Amino acid sequence: MAGKEKDFVKDITDMDVDFAQWYTDVIKKTDMVDYSPVKGFMVIKPYGYALWEGIQSYLDRRFKETGHQNMYFPLLIPESLLTKEKEHVEGFAPEVAWVTHGGSEELAERLCVRPTSETIICSMYAKWLNSYRELPYLYNQWCSVVRWEKNTRPFLRTSEFLWQEGHTLHETAEEAERETLQQLEIYREMCSELLAIPLICGRKSEREKFAGAHATYTIEAFMHDGKALQSGTSHNLAQHFTKAFDIKYQGRNGELEYPYHTSWGVSTRLIGAIIMVHGDNRGLVLPPRLAPTQVVIVPIAMKKEGVLEHARALRDELAAAGIRVLLDDSAENSPGWKFNEYEMKGIPLRLEVGPRDIEAGKVLYSIRHSQEKADIARDGAAESVAAILDRIHGEMYSKAEKSMQEKTFVVENYEQFKKIMSEKAGIAKAMWCGCEECEVKVKEETSATIRCIPFDQEDLGDTCPFCGKPAKHMVVMGKSY
């Protein structure tokens, strides 16, 4: 870059100089969110919300294909319900918002704004479930939850966030475990197929698991700066809540039984992952299958005869082929301005048509993530564009995967691990003894945590590099958001 004029506008902080500021610049400049009058509560504007809608429509289809139905449970939960499962209330109490008054009258029992809905849902399930014939219960809800966070950042951690939470009941422990893993797999496929984000999937340590869970499984994504982002979780809750809430049914043998329970969710945090995995110094880079606009057409020298007509015909042809296309024929801004604007907004593919291209029977294209520029024939443009979009998805996934590999290292000893964690974040693969003291010590000294015990185990040695005891599992560690 030295001595060479940048061909884009420098309104965005360099991501390698100040990644946090880069992130804030990107979401503000691309008009995805705005700060509201209440700290930690954000307005999600159309461009940000459209991404959530894309995620919703993919997942909603997958949930329904696997037999789940949507329901809606109330926003407010009586305190007496929240406190029924001991570990759960201890985990969530510090960050719960309370409703204490109705109008000017103080309530006899205060009500919490749901931080998650296990308790209210279990109280209803207890009322409804009678027989094994009704199982499994396969329900999901799309809603928002509130957790009074101390440190908030748009999408990554906000006091209110949008999510979906699935809550299912099953006859057997095996069936519940299968459901838990099946939903995690749907999340993994969503990240891979829709968001072009590679993941490390696995189980959370006892210390990191959900408050009240028997086992928590996670999809961990890794951001440009090397930090991990827990991007979705699926919990096997066993009978912890069903016993606490006295959910019983008459089983096949006539006895009263407690069902096995799962819950799983992803949130608008995924939007933060998209930004921080794919973004660059020009701004946002959106994966083509999710991008609200996949292709933008910028006409050049619009007033020259035939240019606009040509551009409109091209747009109509692409739209008819099912491509989400925008023709920017506004006269207010120059082509250069439009190039920068749509690159900042992360539109995967740009087409340019001007008098020269029309004469040559060609269309110029520019790929957002790679800056690749070339041309395609005007005839059959829709097919070519569809093929390019498909190629972009694969390239973006590979690029993210490569970047993940570059950040990954094997922990040989604690000193080396400490050194790497203090210099930069990274994805550390290590053997681990399985004891919590070791985990806590590493966290206190380096702020890195066990992100998960990956399903894909590797044998890296016999001893835990942190304490020297015999190793039990291979774990992935790192700093996280």
Place this chain on the structure above:
RNA sequence: CGGGGUGUAGCGCAGUUUGGUAGCGCAUCUGGUUUGGGACCAGAGGGCCGCGGGUUCAAAUCCUGCCGCCCCGACCA
């Protein structure tokens, strides 16, 4: 809750040290010329200088109390 920063036009900022007519860039509006990497000319509109006290002939500027927001930690999707 600790540490750092910041608050002036819709947005981004200068002005505060040393008190004296509230400014710049972008955006907006009008008219015209332009268009292959953020075009140009001419004109116009827009302010409780975060809020409350105080000092002073005079406060964006000095003193004082409060509040908001951002970033970094501890806690968490």
